[in-house]
Amino acid sequence: MENTNIKLMLKLQSWDPLGYGIGFYETENIDVLQAVHELNDRSVLAKRIQSIYDNSFEELIPLSECDIMAQELLQIANTEICDL
Structure with missing residues (x-):
């Protein structure tokens, strides 16, 4: 699980959806x-990601971008689970 979290965080840290700079979020x-561990549905996770950033910055990231990130994050999480 720890290795999965590291990989997920590295992926998230490399994402700059609002242009504030890498590592700003x-x-x-x-x-x-936390949402990745709670949700295993890409579209639900994408909406949660969009909501998290909107709540913090009052800016909507296009859902299509959130969907791509959700897919990539779930792929990392599910690959790690399958490797156990």
């Missing part, structure tokens, strides 16, 4: 990491 990354 520490609190949001933690919230998204």
Whole structure:
């Protein structure tokens, strides 16, 4: 699980959805990491990601971008589970 969290955080830290700079979204990354562990549905996770950033910055990331990130995060999480 720890290795999975590291991989997920590295993926999130490399994402700059609002143009504020890499590494700017520490609190949001933690919230998204928790959501990845709670949700296994890509579209639901994408909406949660969008909501997390909207709540913090009052800016909507296009759902299509959130969907791509949700897919990538779930792929990392599910690959790690399958490797156990």
